[in-house]
Amino acid sequence: MRVGYRDVCLEHDTGPRHPESPDRLRAIKRALASRHNVEYVAPEATDRGSALAVHTNGYINELERFCEDGGGNWDADTVAVEETWDAAFAAAGLAEWAAEAALDGADGRETPFALGRPPGHHAVADDAMGFCFLNNAAVAAQSMLDAGAADRVAIFDWDVHHGNGTQDIFYDREDVFYASVHEDGLYPGTGEIPETGEGDAEGTTLNVPFPAGCGDAEYVAAVEEVIGPAIVEFDPDLLIVSAGFDAHEHDPISRMVVTTDGYGLLTDVLRSTVAEADAAMAFVLEGGYSLETLSEGVAQVHEVFDGLEPHAHDWEISESGRSVIEEVKAQGFPSREPFDHDEPDPGTDEE
Numbered sequence: 406m407r408v409g410y411r412d413v414c415l416e417h418d419t420g421p422r423h424p425e426s427p428d429r430l431r432a433i434k435r436a437l438a439s440r441h442n443v444e445y446v447a448p449e450a451t452d453r454g455s456a457l458a459v460h461t462n463g464y465i466n467e468l469e470r471f472c473e474d475g476g477g478n479w480d481a482d483t484v485a486v487e488e489t490w491d492a493a494f495a496a497a498g499l500a501e502w503a504a505e506a507a508l509d510g511a512d513g514r515e516t517p518f519a520l521g522r523p524p525g526h527h528a529v530a531d532d533a534m535g536f537c538f539l540n541n542a543a544v545a546a547q548s549m550l551d552a553g554a555a556d557r558v559a560i561f562d563w564d565v566h567h568g569n570g571t572q573d574i575f576y577d578r579e580d581v582f583y584a585s586v587h588e589d590g591l592y593p594g595t596g597e598i599p600e601t602g603e604g605d606a607e608g609t610t611l612n613v614p615f616p617a618g619c620g621d622a623e624y625v626a627a628v629e630e631v632i633g634p635a636i637v638e639f640d641p642d643l644l645i646v647s648a649g650f651d652a653h654e655h656d657p658i659s660r661m662v663v664t665t666d667g668y669g670l671l672t673d674v675l676r677s678t679v680a681e682a683d684a685a686m687a688f689v690l691e692g693g694y695s696l697e698t699l700s701e702g703v704a705q706v707h708e709v710f711d712g713l714e715p716h717a718h719d720w721e722i723s724e725s726g727r728s729v730i731e732e733v734k735a736q737g738f739p740s741r742e743p744f745d746h747d748e749p750d751p752g753t754d755e756e
């Protein structure tokens with residue numbers, strides 16, 4: 406992949422015991438160091454105008470003053486230092502770069518991945534929250550729309566938490582589709598099934614709040630059966646993947662059980678989705694708090710674009726997971742019948 410990265414993102418220092426630490430990026434870089442075909446790019450920070458296209462002037466001014474004054478606790482778990490300002494604008498710039506590169510034709514082995522922090526998907530128009538300051542994916546999507554590089558953008562968020570900020574920013578927008586799979590009941594508590602957009606944008610927000618304990622089978626089914634078909638129907642020019650890796654079975658923050666191979670399977674299904682929709686695809690890092698599984702997850706996404714065929718451990722969908730998917734379908738989204746993954750492909754060895 407083409408990986409957007411800048412050292413300034415390490416300077417957002419959250420303190421010694423914060424899960425969203427600079428070591429996250431260091432661990433990912435170490436994991437990618439042993440992989441082939443990783444090309445690093447260091448794009449420019451986003452500008453104030455691009456940030457203001459999704460955030461309020463009052464909030465951006467307040468954040469600037471807060472950082473200039475040395476930072477501190479914005480809220481109980483969202484921490485800033487002076488350098489957070491530059492890191493946040495760099496991270497948003499990385500997401501913008503990834504979106505632009507994808508729309509310029511970077512695909513296959515050149516698919517862009519924005520490896521920035523602080524993450525973005527909890528940041529709302531007028532506030533920082535949940536470790537997030539600028540909504541990187543939203544800034545990238547809006548920039549591409551404003552530049553005329555895309556008419557419609559889809560964002561799929563597989564972070565274990567609901568991307569309330571991204572949903573909120575685009576909730577009444579017909580030109581941005583937002584879909585999220587997340588653990589029901591976790592922070593920030595939003596992302597219920599009936600939240601589907603408002604006004605003319607009804608149907609452009611899709612939430613799959615799975616109960617704790619769901620994993621590869623449920624996540625893949627959600628994308629294959631509803632999210633993928635809904636994205637194809639929306640017909641975006643670009644799909645931005647808000648890629649957090651905290652639904653991993655060994656992540657300390659969630660009770661989901663997605664495996665490293667599962668992130669490969671999801672990547673593979675999304676690749677088919679954008680092929681069908683004839684859309685570009687870019688990845689933007691969100692959460693992921695076990696250094697080992699976070700870095701393996703990013704490396705797995707890379708490996709799929711580098712030729713790896715991910716394999717499934719288990720296609721058994723839990724009853725509770727199945728009922729969530731059926732409830733989402735009942736909202737009227739375009740959908741498909743469940744795939745029979747146990748039917749062996751011709752020429753494929755059994756596992």
Ligand SMILES: [Zn+2]
Nearest residue numbers: 564565566692
């Ligand atoms: Zn998360």
